[in-house]
Amino acid sequence: MDNRSQDDGSSADNASASPTEPLRFGPIFARSCRLRCPRCGEGKLFTGLVSMNDACERCRLNIARESGFYLGSIYFNYGLTSVIALAVFFTLFLGYGISPDAQLWPLAAFCVIFPLLFFRHARSLWLGMDVWLDKSQQ
Numbered sequence: 001m002d003n004r005s006q007d008d009g010s011s012a013d014n015a016s017a018s019p020t021e022p023l024r025f026g027p028i029f030a031r032s033c034r035l036r037c038p039r040c041g042e043g044k045l046f047t048g049l050v051s052m053n054d055a056c057e058r059c060r061l062n063i064a065r066e067s068g069f070y071l072g073s074i075y076f077n078y079g080l081t082s083v084i085a086l087a088v089f090f091t092l093f094l095g096y097g098i099s100p101d102a103q104l105w106p107l108a109a110f111c112v113i114f115p116l117l118f119f120r121h122a123r124s125l126w127l128g129m130d131v132w133l134d135k136s137q138q
């Protein structure tokens, strides 16, 4: 079943697969959110819960980058965790008057659990950003 054009919801996805036209941000972001290869949108990035493929099954994009490449994904993970925690804190504190003491443990639990759940997407987004910025990989 070929569902590539349906997955991103845009007709530009097929056009962006052309070797002469650089990939746009939207399709790459959508593919990264689906944990798929940012270049072709079909190959799976992960073989297990945390283990990644060495290369895309379809387009052979190098997924297993040099050592330390995916350390940058921590920026996405930490950044999103911080933004959500701060938004929730200030919304509950300023909007509903919930004290910081009452929010401490639930937000602390969130700050531990969310990065674990977002781990795969952070790596996928990091790889997608690299492909988007480095046109030679497209």
Ligand SMILES: [Zn+2]
Pocket: 037, 038, 039, 040, 041, 042, 043, 056, 057, 058, 059, 060, 061
């Ligand atoms: Zn691919």
